[in-house]
Every structure is written in C-alpha cells, then in structure tokens.
Amino acid sequence: MIPVQGYAGQTVAVLGLGRSGRASALALREGGATPVVWDDGQAARDSAHDAGFDVVDLTKLGAFAGVAALIVSPGIPHLYPAPHPVIAAAWDAGVPVDNDISLFFRSFATDDWDGFNTRPQVIAVTGSNGKSTTSALIHHILIENGKPAQLAGNIGVGVLDIEPAHDGEVVVLELSSYQTDLARALTPDVAVWTNLTPDHLDRHAGLGGYFAAKRRLFAEGGPDRAVIGVDEPEGLYLANQLSEGRADDRVLRVSSGQKLDGEGWNIFARKGFLSEVRKGRQVASIDLREIRGLPGAHNHQNACSAYAACRTLGLSPKGIERAMQSYPGLPHRSQHVAERDGVSFVNDSKATNVDSAAKALQAFSNIRWICGGLQKEGGLDGLLPYLGHVARAYVIGREADSFARQLSGADALVCGTMEAAVAAAVKDAQSGDVVLLAPAAASFDQYDNFELRGEDFMACVRAAI
Known part of the structure; x- marks a missing residue:
C-alpha cells in the first residue's frame, strides 16, 4: 500500500466505497489522516462500518465542517451529466475535490528514494482503445527484460494498493478519462496516448470534453517523454502542442498503417512490420505477424505504443522483440x-x-x-x-x-x-x-x-x- 502523504492529522472524506474508494480510505488512514466515508449503497456503508471506518452521511447540511478534502471514486460523475450532490456540497463548502490517482502521484515519492541508485519511474497510458493491452504489454516487456515493475490503475490493482517503490522500479498505470479528468496531481515520467474514438460522451458532455479529460495527462502532467498515436486529428494536435519542433524527440509519434517521416522519433506498423525511425534513419524492425498475443492492426498499434514507451527507458529493440514473442495477451481482448x-x-x-x-x-x-x-x-x-x-x-x-x-x-x-x-x-x-x-x-x-x-x-x- 502507498500511504497518503500531506493529510496527517486531518479529516478527509471519501465518496464511493468500491475498489478505489476503499483503497483510498485505507491509504489515508495509513498516512495518518482520519477518513470519513460515504456510499449511496447501504451494503457498502455497512461493509465499511464493519471494517472500522467512520461512516458519515455527507449529504447532510454541515457534513463538510472540518474536512480537508473530498476523494471521489472514478465512477461518480462530478460535472456531467450532473454533479453528484455530495460533490456539489463540497464545492459549496470550499472543500477541494480530488481522486485516488492524484493521491498516488502526491504520495509515491518518499525520502527512501534518496538511497536508491536508480529513481523509480511512472508510465501512464490513456486513450479510447488499447489502453489495457498497451499497459499490460509494457509491464510484460519490462519484467521479461529484468526490470522490476508493477501494473495498476484501471487494470490490475488500484493505484494505492501497490507496494512502495523499489530501487529502479517502473510503475505502469492504465488511466481512464474518469481518472484523469478530476486528478489535481498528474506527474508521469512517460505518458502514452493510444487513440481517440467517441466514448463516455454523456459523462464528458461530448467528444470535446472527452478529449480534454484525457489531454490533461499531457498538458498538466508535463511528462518527460510523450508517446502519441497520431492516426486521429486529436493525436496530431496533441503531438504538435507538446513538440517544440520537428526534431524534438521528447515526443514519439506512433501510427498503425501509415509511414511516419521526419526528423523526430517515429514508430509505426505497416503490413505487419513495426519500424522505428529516428532522425530520418531506421533503427529497428520487428515482424509482428506471428505474435499470437497481438493479432490485427489495432494490436500492432498497441505494440508500437508499448515499444516506444520501453525505448524511452533505454530497453533494446531485440530485448523488446523477445518479450513480445512471449506476450500471452489479455483475457477478453483478442x-x-x-x-x-x-x-x-x-x-x-x-x-x-x-x-x-x-x-x-x-x-x-x-x-x-x-x-x-x-x-x-x-x-x-x-x-x-x-x-x-x-x-x-x-x-x-x-x-x-x-x-x-x-x-x-x-x-x-x-x-x-x-x-x-x-x-x-x-x-x-x-x-x-x-x-x-x-x-x-x-x-x-x-x-x-x-x-x-x-x-x-x-x-x-x-x-x-
């Protein structure tokens, strides 16, 4: 578990007691805060009470007196189609509203890191399709290449349920728009954008709001390196916004189906072959056609995104290729x-x-x-x-x-x-x-x-x- 920093001795409210809400409450308590919790469901409230949490009806007038922050589970709407009444009450009381993703980014680094030889890093993956496969593939490649790694977020365990970082470890997070939209702290070392297609439009009041929610990971997160799928206009726009020029290799452009030219750092798949081109020269090529865990052009795009993220960490093309060959695929995804x-x-x-x-x-x-x-x-x-x-x-x-x-x-x-x-x-x-x-x-x-x-x-x- 990652103990939450910054709230020791303070009362913090938690709304929603599913996986992320329960983990947030536990991590807050572990960090010295006093969590008060609420859920719209009676069964969840009873379970939290049995676990020793202070269940407080946050819908009642004055419930936020003395509360330092409200932590909201990702499934609860905070703006569209309408704010949850508890969130609206927190706004009225001037109480900051946040989520577990933000708590993670605020709490992951500790004084223990001063003794590490290699600083731990975070790779965060978002997009409409392919997030889970890309995240799992990055994690698989890291493990197969001998790098300590954990997988969390919208896949695997919750972000606060992972173990504190080890020397040189990489944490791979899959983040949905529900998670990036509300987080006050977003500071990944590497951020990956797979693609954008219409989804969750009611939650974000249209495609523009959906794009804006995911864009926050890059625009406000300020990653050292950004891997951007450029097969849609939104990806092209984002890559252009983040880049200082054609040769800026802090932005790695990714495509499935089109050849990418230019002076920058490009990874693309065509006719089943992944190519890495840097400063106008091909650096590596991988035949993806016989990798059973990655069938089809959409998985080739995922492979390109994962490859690019791992290359930013210094892994070799051959090491990445060997790991891809043994990737088993995810349940329920091809x-x-x-x-x-x-x-x-x-x-x-x-x-x-x-x-x-x-x-x-x-x-x-x-x-x-x-x-x-x-x-x-x-x-x-x-x-x-x-x-x-x-x-x-x-x-x-x-x-x-x-x-x-x-x-x-x-x-x-x-x-x-x-x-x-x-x-x-x-x-x-x-x-x-x-x-x-x-x-x-x-x-x-x-x-x-x-x-x-x-x-x-x-x-x-x-x-x-």
Missing part, C-alpha cells in the same frame, strides 16, 4: 480461447463499442461473428465497411432483433443467448474460420460486466467442442 478442426475461437468481449469491434473484425478473415448487447449511442453504421470478413453474424442480447436489422447486407441470425449463438456458430464453422466474440455493445442487458460475458463465451465454447 484472447485465443481454443482451436478445433481448423476453427479458432477468439474472445474479444472487451470490444464494447463500435470502433473496438471494427478493429477486431479487421484482424481476422472468415469470421463467424457473435455480437450484440446493450447498444451505445451512434448506431452501428461504423461497422458496415468491415462486414466483408463476416460469413455470418450471430446476434445476442435483449435488443438482438434491432441490432441484427442494422447490420445491412450481412447474414445475421438472431440467437438471443450466448449458448445459442456459440452452438450455431460451431455448427456452421468450417476449417479456416474464426468464431469471434466482439459484441460492439455493453454487456449490462445480460451480464454484470464484460468479463462475465467473456467467461460465458469461453464456457459455451468448451461445452460445444
């Missing part, structure tokens, strides 16, 4: 589940929006596509250009009929349940086909989360084959 009679089964349950599902469809040929669920805003038109690889779509979810009707030109079978979809796909599949779960929708109509949806897919596959 995860190879099984193979029988030449048919592969791939679980990409994390493809919860149109853009991520489109990337999955581009990664394979001859697809038996299991899709559907709770649709997000914008419809499915963004998928239509990629249906040429789909032999048949097997649609699940409560909105399966409506979902299937939007797949114009595709052979779509309404199945309703995962079990029925897998059974039908297995029956239809021929050697060379890929049975792919890439829902292009949220899971909440049938499952509590995308992980449970992916696990159900895997269980149905095992039962069917």
Whole structure:
C-alpha cells in the first residue's frame, strides 16, 4: 500500500466505497489522516462500518465542517451529466475535490528514494482503445527484460494498493478519462496516448470534453517523454502542442498503417512490420505477424505504443522483440480461447463499442461473428465497411432483433443467448474460420460486466467442442 502523504492529522472524506474508494480510505488512514466515508449503497456503508471506518452521511447540511478534502471514486460523475450532490456540497463548502490517482502521484515519492541508485519511474497510458493491452504489454516487456515493475490503475490493482517503490522500479498505470479528468496531481515520467474514438460522451458532455479529460495527462502532467498515436486529428494536435519542433524527440509519434517521416522519433506498423525511425534513419524492425498475443492492426498499434514507451527507458529493440514473442495477451481482448478442426475461437468481449469491434473484425478473415448487447449511442453504421470478413453474424442480447436489422447486407441470425449463438456458430464453422466474440455493445442487458460475458463465451465454447 502507498500511504497518503500531506493529510496527517486531518479529516478527509471519501465518496464511493468500491475498489478505489476503499483503497483510498485505507491509504489515508495509513498516512495518518482520519477518513470519513460515504456510499449511496447501504451494503457498502455497512461493509465499511464493519471494517472500522467512520461512516458519515455527507449529504447532510454541515457534513463538510472540518474536512480537508473530498476523494471521489472514478465512477461518480462530478460535472456531467450532473454533479453528484455530495460533490456539489463540497464545492459549496470550499472543500477541494480530488481522486485516488492524484493521491498516488502526491504520495509515491518518499525520502527512501534518496538511497536508491536508480529513481523509480511512472508510465501512464490513456486513450479510447488499447489502453489495457498497451499497459499490460509494457509491464510484460519490462519484467521479461529484468526490470522490476508493477501494473495498476484501471487494470490490475488500484493505484494505492501497490507496494512502495523499489530501487529502479517502473510503475505502469492504465488511466481512464474518469481518472484523469478530476486528478489535481498528474506527474508521469512517460505518458502514452493510444487513440481517440467517441466514448463516455454523456459523462464528458461530448467528444470535446472527452478529449480534454484525457489531454490533461499531457498538458498538466508535463511528462518527460510523450508517446502519441497520431492516426486521429486529436493525436496530431496533441503531438504538435507538446513538440517544440520537428526534431524534438521528447515526443514519439506512433501510427498503425501509415509511414511516419521526419526528423523526430517515429514508430509505426505497416503490413505487419513495426519500424522505428529516428532522425530520418531506421533503427529497428520487428515482424509482428506471428505474435499470437497481438493479432490485427489495432494490436500492432498497441505494440508500437508499448515499444516506444520501453525505448524511452533505454530497453533494446531485440530485448523488446523477445518479450513480445512471449506476450500471452489479455483475457477478453483478442484472447485465443481454443482451436478445433481448423476453427479458432477468439474472445474479444472487451470490444464494447463500435470502433473496438471494427478493429477486431479487421484482424481476422472468415469470421463467424457473435455480437450484440446493450447498444451505445451512434448506431452501428461504423461497422458496415468491415462486414466483408463476416460469413455470418450471430446476434445476442435483449435488443438482438434491432441490432441484427442494422447490420445491412450481412447474414445475421438472431440467437438471443450466448449458448445459442456459440452452438450455431460451431455448427456452421468450417476449417479456416474464426468464431469471434466482439459484441460492439455493453454487456449490462445480460451480464454484470464484460468479463462475465467473456467467461460465458469461453464456457459455451468448451461445452460445444
């Protein structure tokens, strides 16, 4: 655990008692603060009380008297579509509102670092798609190259649940827009921007607010090095804003699909090959096509981002390549589940929006596509250009009929349940086909989360084959 610094002897309120909220309360107490906690759910409040925390109704008038700060869990809206009443009350009382990410950055460095030979570093990864894979891949590369590393944030454990830093350690954080938007302290050594596509628009009042939330990691974080995906206008804009000129190698530009020229530091993937070009000269090249844990152009972009981040730390191209070869992939993200009679089964349950599902469809040929669920805003038109690889779509979810009707030109079978979809796909599949779960929708109509949806897919596959 990282004890929180700066609040010893003070009362700090914590709103939301999920994973990050509980960890914040514990870390505050470990650092000498007195946490008072609140959650909208009675069960969470009872659990916190049983754990010895002082549960205080922060919705009551005067609840913030004597409170030094309010720490808010990332799932709680602080501005759009409307501020939570407790946050509004903190504003009215003049109490600073913050989150656990900020507490981490304020507390990670300690006096113990004076005795280290090599200062610990933090790599923070944000973006719309690929954050988890990029973060996990960076962590895997570091470990395989003998560097001590921890993985936390929106993946793995909470940021305050990690161990205090060791000499030369690297902490890899995956950060969502919910986490970067509110944090008062953001000071990574290396910051990575994967890409930007529409998501969480209600929480950020549109794409501009969503972009602004993620941009804070770079504009206010002031990283020593920034790795920026430049395949969208927002990435190009951000790279331009951070760079002092064409040869400024503090900004590493990353692309999947286009060759990057110029005097700076560029890493790109084309036709399955990663290339590193620095000062106009190719430094290294990696064949990504046979790396099973990184299939498709979208994962090649993730590979480029991870490669770039690791190069900023001085790792060699060969060392990075060896580590990539052994990368197993993440559960529910282009995860190879099984193979029988030449048919592969791939679980990409994390493809919860149109853009991520489109990337999955581009990664394979001859697809038996299991899709559907709770649709997000914008419809499915963004998928239509990629249906040429789909032999048949097997649609699940409560909105399966409506979902299937939007797949114009595709052979779509309404199945309703995962079990029925897998059974039908297995029956239809021929050697060379890929049975792919890439829902292009949220899971909440049938499952509590995308992980449970992916696990159900895997269980149905095992039962069917």
